[in-house]
Amino acid sequence: MHNEHSDTHFQTRIDNGEHIEAKDYMPENYRKHLIRQMSQHAHSEVIGMQPEGNWITRAPSLRAKQILLAKIQDEGGHGLYLYSAAETLGVSRVEFIQQLQSGKAKYSSIFNYPALNWADVGAIGWLVDGAAIVNQVSLQRTSYGPYSRAMVRICKEESFHQRQGYEIMAKMMKGTKDQQAMAQDAMNRWWWPALMMFGPHDTDSPHSSDAVKWKIKRETNDELRQKFIDKTIPQAELIGLTVPDDKIKLDEKTGHYKIGPINWDEFYRVIAGNGPCNKQRLDHHIKFHEEGSWVRDAAVAYKQKHSTKELQTV
Amino acid sequence: MSLDTQLDLWEVFIQSKSGLPYIHAGSVHASDNKMALQNARDIYTRRGEGTSIWVMPSKYIVASNPDDNDMLFDPSNDKVYRHPTFYVMPEGAKNI
Numbered sequence: 220m221h222n223e224h225s226d227t228h229f230q231t232r233i234d235n236g237e238h239i240e241a242k243d244y245m246p247e248n249y250r251k252h253l254i255r256q257m258s259q260h261a262h263s264e265v266i267g268m269q270p271e272g273n274w275i276t277r278a279p280s281l282r283a284k285q286i287l288l289a290k291i292q293d294e295g296g297h298g299l300y301l302y303s304a305a306e307t308l309g310v311s312r313v314e315f316i317q318q319l320q321s322g323k324a325k326y327s328s329i330f331n332y333p334a335l336n337w338a339d340v341g342a343i344g345w346l347v348d349g350a351a352i353v354n355q356v357s358l359q360r361t362s363y364g365p366y367s368r369a370m371v372r373i374c375k376e377e378s379f380h381q382r383q384g385y386e387i388m389a390k391m392m393k394g395t396k397d398q399q400a401m402a403q404d405a406m407n408r409w410w411w412p413a414l415m416m417f418g419p420h421d422t423d424s425p426h427s428s429d430a431v432k433w434k435i436k437r438e439t440n441d442e443l444r445q446k447f448i449d450k451t452i453p454q455a456e457l458i459g460l461t462v463p464d465d466k467i468k469l470d471e472k473t474g475h476y477k478i479g480p481i482n483w484d485e486f487y488r489v490i491a492g493n494g495p496c497n498k499q500r501l502d503h504h505i506k507f508h509e510e511g512s513w514v515r516d517a518a519v520a521y522k523q524k525h526s527t528k529e530l531q532t533v
Numbered sequence: 534m535s536l537d538t539q540l541d542l543w544e545v546f547i548q549s550k551s552g553l554p555y556i557h558a559g560s561v562h563a564s565d566n567k568m569a570l571q572n573a574r575d576i577y578t579r580r581g582e583g584t585s586i587w588v589m590p591s592k593y594i595v596a597s598n599p600d601d602n603d604m605l606f607d608p609s610n611d612k613v614y615r616h617p618t619f620y621v622m623p624e625g626a627k628n629i
């Protein structure tokens with residue numbers, strides 16, 4: 220008889236394409252990897268609300284404001300789907316929030332860059348959500364059931380995010396010289412950080428091989444990055460934007476674009492906490508979490524009052 | 534800082550159209566029935582995903598243990614008489 224609590228049996232299930240559910244046996248490192256990746260993903264959705272939230276009150280039209288509000292509300296929802304899914308691994312929401320606020324848990328470094336003007340809102344939707352989508356589409360087939368289901372739900376909502384961003388960029392590129400320059404400037408600042416969102420090259424990626432073996436990751440960092448590059452360069456060209464990389468070349472044989480070298484020093488500098496907005500993002504999260512504590516206290520007080528009443532009527 | 538709490542955990546089930554089964558969508562945190570329903574609405578049905586929602590405290594869900602799967606979900610292939618093809622119908626019988 221097979222032993223259901225062995226790593227070999229677990230790997231056989233993975234190899235057979237089965238999903239792993241919360242109560243199933245899983246190796247401790249599989250659980251750890253998921254807790255790290257899923258909570259990091261959840262934190263990214265939530266922290267990612269900040270750079271765009273900065274522009275709600277200054278959106279250039281009522282239409283733009285409504286769209287931005289709906290998009291940011293979605294991102295909050297994505298954070299909640301992912302926290303719920305991650306909690307099935309036995310870590311509480313309070314612990315996740317503490318890990319974020321103490322700096323122990325990371326979130327995507329991209330959100331440590333500021334959204335300086337309206338063109339940045341376009342660039343974020345088009346490039347940052349665009350890169351996130353490539354990753355999330357792939358993660359729909361991840362081996363952990365609750366994570367996979369959350370990804371399916373998220374992907375349904377994401378395509379509007381990318382399209383609204385691209386629409387902003389396309390509109391600006393049809394506008395005045397100043398607007399075109401703003402759009403190009405945003406492109407110049409967001410292009411490389413967006414490529415870095417996929418993480419280090421496969422040869423330098425410390426967690427990649429286990430994650431691929433366990434089918435947590437279905438494609439490697441470099442494979443996903445290439446997909447994004449191939450999709451995005453023609454979109455940039457179509458609206459007259461220049462990709463800020465003079466080494467870009469289309470390989471006619473493979474149909475893939477080759478890009479110049481990525482500046483990984485900057486990537487590690489931002490991860491280490493020295494990006495333009497690291498401190499601001501966490502301070503903001505902590506401030507609003509603390510200022511909201513009276514709401515949680517009131518909810519609990521209401522519940523307690525309510526449940527004593529219920530007992531008395533029995 | 535005041536005592537922090539994550540409130541209670543609730544499971545959310547959504548019926549996408551009348552007549553269809555309620556399907557598990559995920560979970561929410563809430564302190565009471567009303568908040569659980571409201572949070573489930575806001576988090577899981579922003580785009581017409583449902584026409585009806587059930588929420589229930591997660592602590593009341595009883596789940597089978599994956600270790601018992603072999604026993605619980607044995608297809609009982611030896612009980613062939615559970616299938617209609619097991620029975621011999623008289624020659625010429627129609628609509629049965």
Ligand SMILES: [Fe+2]
Pocket residue numbers: 264293294297373
């Ligand atoms: Fe998202």
Ligand SMILES: [Fe+2]
Pocket residue numbers: 294348377380
């Ligand atoms: Fe998004």
